[in-house]
Amino acid sequence: MRQSSLFTKTRREAPKDELAKNAQLLIRAGYVHKEMAGVYAYLPLGLKVVERIKAIVREEMEAIGGNELLMTSLQSKELWEKTDRWDDKNVDVWFKSVLKNGSEVGFGWSHEEPITELMTEYLASYRDLPAYVYQFQTKLRNELRAKSGIMRGREFVMKDMYSYTTDEEAHLKFYNAAIQAYHNVFMHVGLGELTYLTFASGGAFTQFSHEFQTVSEAGEDTIYVHKKKRLAVNKEVLTPEVLEKLDVKREELVEEKAIEVGNIFSFGSIKSEQLGLKYKDEEGTEKPVILGSYGIGITRLMGTIVESFADEKGIVWPEAVAPFAYHLVSLAGNNGDVAAYAESLYEELTDAGKSVLYDDRDVRAGEKFADSDLMGLPWRIVVGKDTLSSGQLELVHRKTGETTHLTRSELLAR
RNA sequence: CGGGGUGUCGUAUACCGGUAGUACGCCUGCUUUGGGAGCAGGUAGACGGAGUUCAAUUCUCCGCACCCCGACCA
Numbered sequence: 001m002r003q004s005s006l007f008t009k010t011r012r013e014a015p016k017d018e019l020a021k022n023a024q025l026l027i028r029a030g031y032v033h034k035e036m037a038g039v040y041a042y043l044p045l046g047l048k049v050v051e052r053i054k055a056i057v058r059e060e061m062e063a064i065g066g067n068e069l070l071m072t073s074l075q076s077k078e079l080w081e082k083t084d085r086w087d088d089k090n091v092d093v094w095f096k097s098v099l100k101n102g103s104e105v106g107f108g109w110s111h112e113e114p115i116t117e118l119m120t121e122y123l124a125s126y127r128d129l130p131a132y133v134y135q136f137q138t139k140l141r142n143e144l145r146a147k148s149g150i151m152r153g154r155e156f157v158m159k160d161m162y163s164y165t166t167d168e169e170a171h172l173k174f175y176n177a178a179i180q181a182y183h184n185v186f187m188h189v190g191l192g193e194l195t196y197l198t199f200a201s202g203g204a205f206t207q208f209s210h211e212f213q214t215v216s217e218a219g220e221d222t223i224y225v226h227k228k229k230r231l232a233v234n235k236e237v238l239t240p241e242v243l244e245k246l247d248v249k250r251e252e253l254v255e256e257k258a259i260e261v262g263n264i265f266s267f268g269s270i271k272s273e274q275l276g277l278k279y280k281d282e283e284g285t286e287k288p289v290i291l292g293s294y295g296i297g298i299t300r301l302m303g304t305i306v307e308s309f310a311d312e313k314g315i316v317w318p319e320a321v322a323p324f325a326y327h328l329v330s331l332a333g334n335n336g337d338v339a340a341y342a343e344s345l346y347e348e349l350t351d352a353g354k355s356v357l358y359d360d361r362d363v364r365a366g367e368k369f370a371d372s373d374l375m376g377l378p379w380r381i382v383v384g385k386d387t388l389s390s391g392q393l394e395l396v397h398r399k400t401g402e403t404t405h406l407t408r409s410e411l412l413a414r
Numbered sequence: 415c416g417g418g419g420u421g422u423c424g425u426a427u428a429c430c431g432g433u434a435g436u437a438c439g440c441c442u443g444c445u446u447u448g449g450g451a452g453c454a455g456g457u458a459g460a461c462g463g464a465g466u467u468c469a470a471u472u473c474u475c476c477g478c479a480c481c482c483c484g485a486c487c488a
Binding site: 009010011012013014015016017018019036037092093110112141143144146148152160209220260261263264267293295329331332333334335363364365366367368369370371373382384385386394 | 415420421423425426427438439447448449450451452479481482484485486487488
């Protein structure tokens with residue numbers, strides 16, 4: 001993409017109404033636009049990052065048998081009354097409205113109920129199970145207090161997956177596969193080292209739920225990390241019994257602040273019973289389906305990545321989620337030969353299938369470099385006067401600042 | 415929801431009970447061109463309402479918005 005055709009601009013200063021690093025940088029670099037407190041629009045560059053994260057998550061969800069679908073934002077009051085989660089006394093994040101005909105509707109803050117009800121239409125026999133479905137949805141939650149930039153908004157993109165299985169054994173098998181898939185996701189986006197499978201308060205069905213917590217100063221949760229065992233315990237369940245069950249000692253744990261980037265838990269058969277999701281087993285006996293739920297906050301993950309890797313100059317994207325792999329910076333000025341060289345290099349790289357943002361703007365070098373640092377693409381290719389005489393291109397690694405020189409063909413072969 | 419705070423050109427800020435200033439941005443021209451250029455000219459602003467006052471952007475009250483702490487957080 002030519003930067004001259006990108007409508008967004010960078011800003012020199014952080015907006016005064018944002019304290020969170022992720023929001024400051026994402027706004028300055030033109031990735032997101034704040035619409036109101038806790039509500040952010042994703043601009044072209046930001047959308048690319050969201051889509052890249054989604055692609056990584058999608059790949060893992062497909063690998064464990066997920067069927068992607070897209071549920072609705074408008075949800076029925078009657079449905080949620082069946083599970084006693086319509087009343088504001090029980091769920092305090094509802095946005096609600098009224099249709100012209102007087103019916104009340106809610107705006108989806110979660111989708112267990114609608115998807116489980118949907119499943120009653122399709123799942124009837126043990127032969128239909130298991131079923132795994134997932135979606136990427138914009139969740140709407142009327143949070144009392146939005147905070148931390150895109151990390152905790154009233155509107156955010158989430159991947160939610162639900163598993164429907166015949167019994168506990170099948171459920172646990174999938175549950176463990178999901179844990180592995182989640183590990184793969186966090187590894188792939190570059191947060192693997194910082195992210196811990198964390199034991200958190202469970203529910204009626206199991207002792208624990210599992211969270212995936214990324215250690216970060218910007219975190220809202222407090223966890224106790226066991227570095228050797230690569231696991232953690234949420235502060236809310238840090239009890240002698242839990243430590244014993246996990247076979248860890250309190251003094252082996254380190255307290256950390258962390259961001260909850262994923263959460264998985266078991267519903268058992270409660271919701272299936274409430275919503276009438278049953279199947280017939282081999283003997284023809286009717287049984288409730290076992291339900292599991294698996295979430296990853298896509299936009300929160302994006303914020304976590306910014307928080308985790310940004311430096312004093314700006315964002316530093318891991319290659320797997322960067323909006324473009326290369327930032328081709330042309331320092332042509334009024335030198336037509338340099339401009340022509342940069343143009344042809346851009347064409348050639350793009351034709352070779354490389355993902356390139358080409359800074360073809362007529363601005364000075366300092367501004368281009370500062371913008372490039374702020375936007376945080378992994379590799380910067382600099383084309384200047386010297387390039388023409390030496391035949392050497394400058395390749396700068398955003399993360400380390402390391403600069404290497406290479407020829408055009410070496411770059412293309414990369 | 416409890417507590418605290420802040421609202422000034424597009425952005426970041428300054429000052430002030432009496433003509434609202436600066437920087438960046440944006441527009442025009444000239445120069446400049448490897449780390450946010452220089453000169454000249456131009457554009458653009460007091461969240462809304464009520465009150466106090468000769469006079470309110472400034473003080474008071476109400477509303478709204480935003481931020482922070484806490485509570486909350488499948």
